[in-house]
Amino acid sequence: MKYLILAYGSQRDYDAMAGRPTDGGPSWTPQDFEAMGTYMEKLNNDLAESGELVETRGLTAPVHARRLRQQDGAMVVTDGPYAEAEEVLAGYWVVECDSYDRATEIATRLFHVPGPVGAGADVVIDIRPVAESRHEL
Amino acid sequence: MTGHGDLLRELTPQVLAALVRRYGHFDIAEDAVQEALLAAAQQWPAGVPDDPKAWLITVASRRLTDLLRSESARQRRESAWLPPSQHAPSTDDSLVLLFLCCHPSLSPSSQIALTLRAVGGLTTAEIARAFLVPEATMTRRIGRAKQTVKASGVPFGLPADDRLPVVLHVLYLIFNEGYAGPGRVELTAEAIRLARMVRRLRPDDAEVAGLLALMLLTDARRPARTGPYGELVAMADQDRNLWHAKDIAEGIDLVTAAWTREFPFQETRGYGTRPSAAAICHASGCQGPAARYQGPGT
Numbered sequence: 001m002k003y004l005i006l007a008y009g010s011q012r013d014y015d016a017m018a019g020r021p022t023d024g025g026p027s028w029t030p031q032d033f034e035a036m037g038t039y040m041e042k043l044n045n046d047l048a049e050s051g052e053l054v055e056t057r058g059l060t061a062p063v064h065a066r067r068l069r070q071q072d073g074a075m076v077v078t079d080g081p082y083a084e085a086e087e088v089l090a091g092y093w094v095v096e097c098d099s100y101d102r103a104t105e106i107a108t109r110l111f112h113v114p115g116p117v118g119a120g121a122d123v124v125i126d127i128r129p130v131a132e133s134r135h136e137l
Numbered sequence: 138m139t140g141h142g143d144l145l146r147e148l149t150p151q152v153l154a155a156l157v158r159r160y161g162h163f164d165i166a167e168d169a170v171q172e173a174l175l176a177a178a179q180q181w182p183a184g185v186p187d188d189p190k191a192w193l194i195t196v197a198s199r200r201l202t203d204l205l206r207s208e209s210a211r212q213r214r215e216s217a218w219l220p221p222s223q224h225a226p227s228t229d230d231s232l233v234l235l236f237l238c239c240h241p242s243l244s245p246s247s248q249i250a251l252t253l254r255a256v257g258g259l260t261t262a263e264i265a266r267a268f269l270v271p272e273a274t275m276t277r278r279i280g281r282a283k284q285t286v287k288a289s290g291v292p293f294g295l296p297a298d299d300r301l302p303v304v305l306h307v308l309y310l311i312f313n314e315g316y317a318g319p320g321r322v323e324l325t326a327e328a329i330r331l332a333r334m335v336r337r338l339r340p341d342d343a344e345v346a347g348l349l350a351l352m353l354l355t356d357a358r359r360p361a362r363t364g365p366y367g368e369l370v371a372m373a374d375q376d377r378n379l380w381h382a383k384d385i386a387e388g389i390d391l392v393t394a395a396w397t398r399e400f401p402f403q404e405t406r407g408y409g410t411r412p413s414a415a416a417i418c419h420a421s422g423c424q425g426p427a428a429r430y431q432g433p434g435t
Contacts, residue, residue: 015206018199063205064160068218075218079161080205 002054002096002130003103007110007123009090011082014061016119026118035114043109047095052106054094062088087124094130103127141181144189145174146330149258152193154230156201157293163237164283165204166197167255173197174258221294229295231256232304232338235331236296239303240286247282248307249314254279256334257327267324268314301339305348308332312352316359325356343395350395353388357381 016025017033047053065088067081082088097103107125131137149170156166173196177189186192208214225233238252250268253259259267265275308328315324332349339345361375 011206018202020203020206061202063202066161077216077218079214079216 001099001103002094002132003100004128004130005093005095005103005107005110006089006126006128007091008087008126009062010085010087011062012084013090013119014063018061026116028116028119032114032116032119039113047093047106052095052097052102054096056091056093058091059089062086100127100129141177141185144185145177145193146258148190148193149174150231150234150256150334151190152197153255154227154234154293155190155194156197157234158227158230160198160201161293162201162205163293164287165208166201167283169197169201169204171254171260172200174260216290219290219292221292222297223295225293225295229338231334233293233295235304235335236300237286237291237293238282239300239307240289240291241298241300241303242285242289243282245307245310247278247285248303249311250275250278251282251286252307252331253311253327257331259327263323301335301342302344304335305332305344308335309348309351312355316355325352325359328352329356346391346395350388350391353384353391357384357388 012022012025016022017028017036019028019030019033021027044053044056047056062082063080065079065081067078069076069078093106095103095106097106104127107127110125111120111123113120152173153167153170156170157163160166170193173193176196177193181189234256235252238255239248243251250264253264253267254261261275261279262272264279265272268275308331311331312325312328315326315328329349329352332345332352336342336345336349357380358372358375360381361377361379362370364370
C-alpha cells in the first residue's frame with residue numbers, strides 16, 4: 001500500500017533556513033542546515049534500505065511558485081501566489097509499506113529533525129493513502 | 138572582472154538562460170546573474186570553483202530568491218499566460234536571450250544596452266562608460282528595457298518572427314559604436330565575440346558569416362587607420378604591414394564560404410554579405426594602388 005507523506009513550510013520558514021533574517025522566527029546557521037540535511041539523508045537511506053521508499057522530493061521556496069487559473073476564458077499566471085506566513089507543501093515522500101500505522105510511524109521521524117530552538121514547534125505532517133485505482137476514489 | 142573576465146562573459150548567457158528556463162522572471166534573473174558575476178569577480182581570485190557554471194547558477198539562484206522575496210512584498214505578479222510559439226532547445230539559449238534583448242518594442246539604444254548586459258555580461262558602469270553617458274542614465278535605460286520585455290509577457294522561447302536580422306543589426310551597431318572613436322575598442326571586441334557566438338549557433342547562415350566577416354575585415358585595418366595624432370589615414374596611404382593578417386584571412390574565408398551557399402546580392406537581405414564583399418575588396422587592395430593584399434611583409 002502506498003502512502004503520501006506531506007510536509008509543509010511557509011516562505012518565512014524557507015527564509016529562516018537559508019539564514020535570511022525573519023522577524024521573531026528562529027535563525028538557522030549553516031551548521032543547523034547541514035545537521036538537518038544529514039538527518040534527512042539518514043531517514044531516506046533507512047527507507048531505501050527497508051525497501052519502503054518509492055520517491056521523495058523537496059520543493060523550492062514558495063516564492064518560485066506559479067499559480068495558473070482561468071479568468072474570462074483566458075489563462076492567468078500569478079507568480080509567488082502565497083502569503084509570507086502561509087503554510088504550503090514543502091516536500092513529500094511516497095512510501096510503500098504494510099499498514100497505515102507503519103506509514104504513520106515513518107512520518108513521526110519528521111518531528112525529530114534537528115534545528116535551532118523554536119524551529120519545528122508548529123510542524124504538521126499529513127499522511128494520505130494513495131488510491132490504487134479510480135474505483136478507490 | 139579582470140582575470141576571469143573572459144570566462145565570466147562566456148558563461149553569462151548560459152547562466153542567465155539556465156535561470157530563466159528554470160524559474161522565469163527574465164528581468165529579476167538578469168539582476169541576479171549580475172550579482173553572481175560580481176561575487177565571482179570577488180571570490181574567484183582566491184580559487185576558481187571546479188564547475189564555474191554550476192557555481193554561478195547556484196549563487197544566482199539564491200540571489201533570485203532574495204530579489205523575488207523583496208519584490209513580491211511590494212507587488213503581486215499576475216500576468217496573462219502566453220504559450221511560447223516554439224520551445225527552443227537549450228542549445229539555442231544564447232540566441233533566445235539575444236532575441237529577447239532585441240525585442241521589437243525596444244529602441245535600438247535599449248536593445249544595445251540590454252544585449253551588452255544580459256548576453257555580453259558587461260556591467261551597467263562599463264556600458265555607460267562605453268557610450269559616454271552617466272551610469273544613472275544607463276541604469277534607467279536598462280531598467281526600462283527589462284520592464285518592456287517583461288510587460289510584453291514573452292515566454293522563454295524562440296519568437297514567431299525571424300528576429301535574426303534585428304540581432305545582427307544590433308551587433309553591427311555595437312561594432313560601429315566601438316569603431317567610431319578611440320578608447321572604445323572593447324565594444325568592437327565585444328561585437329565580434331557576440332557575432333562569433335551567433336555564428337556557432339547558426340553556422341549555415343550566410344548573413345551571420347557576412348557580418349562577422351565585415352567586422353573582422355574592418356577591425357583588421359584599425360591599427361593603420363589613424364596616424365600618430367589620431368588623424369584618419371586614407372586607405373591608399375595606410376601602412377598595410379599594420380593590418381591584422383589573421384583577421385583578414387578569416388574574414389575572406391567566411392565571405393567566400395558564405396557566397397558558395399547563398400547568392401549574396403539579394404535585395405531583401407544582403408545586410409552582411411554585401412558590405413563585407415566591399416570590405417574584401419578593400420582588404421585585398423583592389424581599390425587601392427597597391428597590389429592585392431598578401432599579408433604583412435610581402
